[in-house]
Amino acid sequence: MFSVEVRDRIMIAHSLPDPFFGPAQNLHGATYVVDVAFFREKLTAENVVVDIGAALRVLNETLKPLGYQNLDALPQFKGHLTTTEFLCKYIFDRMAEAATSGKFGTEGQRLSRIRVTLSETDLARASYEGPISG
């Protein structure tokens, strides 16, 4: 299996209003490093998994509406605990939709899998990985 991975960053504020999260129930900030890996069984005719420029652009466009926002105030997150794991799946769904709708070119529609990893520090990260149904 081949893979290409691209990276971006996002700065947000949020709270996790459940006693499970202790002090993180309060509003606090996080700067996530976001890694997105694209997987493919066979390379394209150009011998790539996905165009790296397109991958960086789509990731940046996906993160932009969240950057410098208080996630607690965004309607799409109302009633959700915006944990690192939850945000991985949120970003995965948008990257998968971008792949199937051709934002990485027609070859992007034949990607096998995508994995989204959010690192909240150098010590802790979460990820979500799933198939791309093209």
Ligand SMILES: Nc1nc2c(c(=O)[nH]1)N=C([C@H](O)[C@H](O)COP(=O)(O)OP(=O)(O)OP(=O)(O)O)CN2
């Ligand atoms: N599985 C997850 N656990 C935690 C998440 C998460 O997204 N997924 N998030 C947080 C907080 O938002 C924050 O990132 C860390 O808060 P903190 O209170 O420092 O949490 P710790 O578990 O590292 O430390 P404590 O000893 O519990 O205070 C927390 N957990």
